[in-house]
Amino acid sequence: xxxxxxxxxxxxxxxxxxxxxxxxxxxxHPQEWPRPAPALPADARLEARIDxxxxxxxxxxxxGQLIQANIGSITPDDLRHYPLGSVLNGADFAPxxxxxxxxGEWLKLADRFYEASAGAPHALPVLWATDAVHGDNNIxxxxxxxxxxxxxAARDPALLRRIGAITALEVRVTGLDWTFAPSVAVVRDxxxxxxxxxxxxxxxxxxxxxxALVEGLQGRAGTREFLDxxxxxxxxxxxxxxxxxGGHDEGDNxxxxxxxxxxxxxxxxxxxxxxxxxxxxxxxxxxxxxxHGNRALLxxxxxQRMGFDGLVIGDxxxxxxxxxxxxxxxxxAVNAGIDVxxxxxxxxxxxxxxxxxxxxxxIPAARLEDAVRRVLRVKLRAHLTEEGPPxxxxxxxxxxxxxxxxxRAVARQAxxxxxxxxxxxxxxxxxxxxxxxxxxxxxxxxxxxxxGGWTIDWQxxxxxxxxxxxxxxxxxxxxxxxxxxxxxxxxxxxxxxxRPDVAIVVFGERxxxxxxxxxxSLVDPDERRDVTLLERLHAQGIPVVAVLLSGRPLSIEAELxxxxxxxxxxxxxxxxxxxxxxxxxxxxGTLAHDFRGRLPLAWPRTPAAGGAAPAGPLFPYGYGxxxxxxx
Ligand code: BGC
Numbered sequence: 001x002x003x004x005x006x007x008x009x010x011x012x013x014x015x016x017x018x019x020x021x022x023x024x025x026x027x028x029h030p031q032e033w034p035r036p037a038p039a040l041p042a043d044a045r046l047e048a049r050i051d052x053x054x055x056x057x058x059x060x061x062x063x064g065q066l067i068q069a070n071i072g073s074i075t076p077d078d079l080r081h082y083p084l085g086s087v088l089n090g091a092d093f094a095p096x097x098x099x100x101x102x103x104g105e106w107l108k109l110a111d112r113f114y115e116a117s118a119g120a121p122h123a124l125p126v127l128w129a130t131d132a133v134h135g136d137n138n139i140x141x142x143x144x145x146x147x148x149x150x151x152x153a154a155r156d157p158a159l160l161r162r163i164g165a166i167t168a169l170e171v172r173v174t175g176l177d178w179t180f181a182p183s184v185a186v187v188r189d190x191x192x193x194x195x196x197x198x199x200x201x202x203x204x205x206x207x208x209x210x211x212a213l214v215e216g217l218q219g220r221a222g223t224r225e226f227l228d229x230x231x232x233x234x235x236x237x238x239x240x241x242x243x244x245x246g247g248h249d250e251g252d253n254x255x256x257x258x259x260x261x262x263x264x265x266x267x268x269x270x271x272x273x274x275x276x277x278x279x280x281x282x283x284x285x286x287x288x289x290x291x292h293g294n295r296a297l298l299x300x301x302x303x304q305r306m307g308f309d310g311l312v313i314g315d316x317x318x319x320x321x322x323x324x325x326x327x328x329x330x331x332x333a334v335n336a337g338i339d340v341x342x343x344x345x346x347x348x349x350x351x352x353x354x355x356x357x358x359x360x361x362x363i364p365a366a367r368l369e370d371a372v373r374r375v376l377r378v379k380l381r382a383h384l385t386e387e388g389p390p391x392x393x394x395x396x397x398x399x400x401x402x403x404x405x406x407x408r409a410v411a412r413q414a415x416x417x418x419x420x421x422x423x424x425x426x427x428x429x430x431x432x433x434x435x436x437x438x439x440x441x442x443x444x445x446x447x448x449x450x451x452g453g454w455t456i457d458w459q460x461x462x463x464x465x466x467x468x469x470x471x472x473x474x475x476x477x478x479x480x481x482x483x484x485x486x487x488x489x490x491x492x493x494x495x496x497x498x499r500p501d502v503a504i505v506v507f508g509e510r511x512x513x514x515x516x517x518x519x520x521s522l523v524d525p526d527e528r529r530d531v532t533l534l535e536r537l538h539a540q541g542i543p544v545v546a547v548l549l550s551g552r553p554l555s556i557e558a559e560l561x562x563x564x565x566x567x568x569x570x571x572x573x574x575x576x577x578x579x580x581x582x583x584x585x586x587x588x589g590t591l592a593h594d595f596r597g598r599l600p601l602a603w604p605r606t607p608a609a610g611g612a613a614p615a616g617p618l619f620p621y622g623y624g625x626x627x628x629x630x631x
Contacts, residue, residue, distance in 0.1 A: 028257060053124070065376070068086040068343065069345075073347070076109075085375050088128070092458045110174065115389065130178070131179065136171050140468065145573050155205065167216070169230055176232070181234060184266075186266065188244050191552075192245065199600060211267075240302075241282060244260075252286070278378065291318075295336040310378050311371075329353040334371065419578075436486065436499075437487070444505075452512075458513050545565045553599075582594070
């Protein structure tokens, strides 16, 4: 145990000011934070190559490496005058400003950015980053996996590695290099709009899942596959504390340092141990101070204590939220430890201002060199200087790999594994497929609702038809039932002419992303309508299987009471057939798939009418029923 005297000496030795304004009196104790074993050995040859490059680069070329622009606001030609180090496609941006642009258009644009960046003297090819957060989800025709919350329920690191590898390969098909995934947020309040981007509330679960995804995306550190032509750069995001802001996106995490370290940092530490090459700073604050300005956590904890030697990227204009900063000028963010500022639109004036700040010493030369060194290190590790134009790389242009049958089968497996069975009265499930099945509820035939946000566009508002290939939950049920000689009828309103043997009711949330998904309560606005449908079926004595599509636990007590079986399906993505795989027996009556999912976060009780929430969760963390109970 540490004595009070020891503690005082430690504080004196490590006293570190956490940030400007609100957080100015906060102290952080870097030496008390974890120090993961380095994923890669020190590499003197690599550092010597970086030294040589740094020597030749002009100040403008150096500053350029530290700025990332959005493809909606920069053309390849701009790179000839402003040698930026990277671009991104914001979640609502695509080549030609067409969200439905073909994969070939993405590859062509990647080539154009590459050619423009690689043409200049001592030029380093540009990196292109995308939010491939549940598959290569911005590309029409790519495999769409369940969102992270469902993968947290599946608890299958080997599956996550496969998903990461498939996502990387599909990103490579279109010539991109980098994905802003995984989110390693440890969600504590499901009212947060980014709950579904989290693997769950348990730091160990998040660490295990996040590290596995990083390994899948980048390849295993220290092996030949690491960042080879089949892999891409991964990003652990968001550093740090975004899951603990009381349900507010970009909010304030008021946890004590120990909680930040033991809970919020778990996924970052595991990702660093797995060799993650980039970390994104969080929009959120800690103890009132914005993370983008927190030198103690970004530099002393993340880089120095944890030994992270890759690059730290800011979030979308996140630097502009610092006191005294604008999107076009923010030396404090760079000085706090952000290496690359994500400046979607303001990159041009930012470039001019940063050059001046470097000249005047407002950004010290040593900080500048360190930031550029980190970008170069990541680029060289990713073999960017040897790879040639995107379209010349091994998997580029192999569009047949996008949503290939093998990739779709893995996505379907992920759906099966992510489902959590919350109730199964009188063992209604598994169902016999040779039956008359009514499929109802407004989520039954909606690929859009299955996929949620971050699918083709940011908020997930594209029509189901835009997400192809895909199978709705209804289509999967119909296939299973008709193959066995039964019949499945779709009726979103629940009407029927011949009485069904069973009704499967699919309902839940409409798509959202980030702050747009923050809610004040877990009562779904459409709940009344869904309850009415369930009441009607219940009153007619029809056995009911409820399937909830949601990015988080919701108020379900009424729905539970009116259903015989209840399945939390999360946001399963494009392969809705995985739901039927588990709900139904095989054609020959055997059990092909059992439920495997367990709750990745406790399911809260919802407030009683007019009152406070009763104590204890409705279902605890880890809950999930099985058909076959193993003893
Ligand atoms: C999100 C990040 C994302 C970035 C780029 C931001 O709004 O917070 O998670 O990577 O946009 O699209």
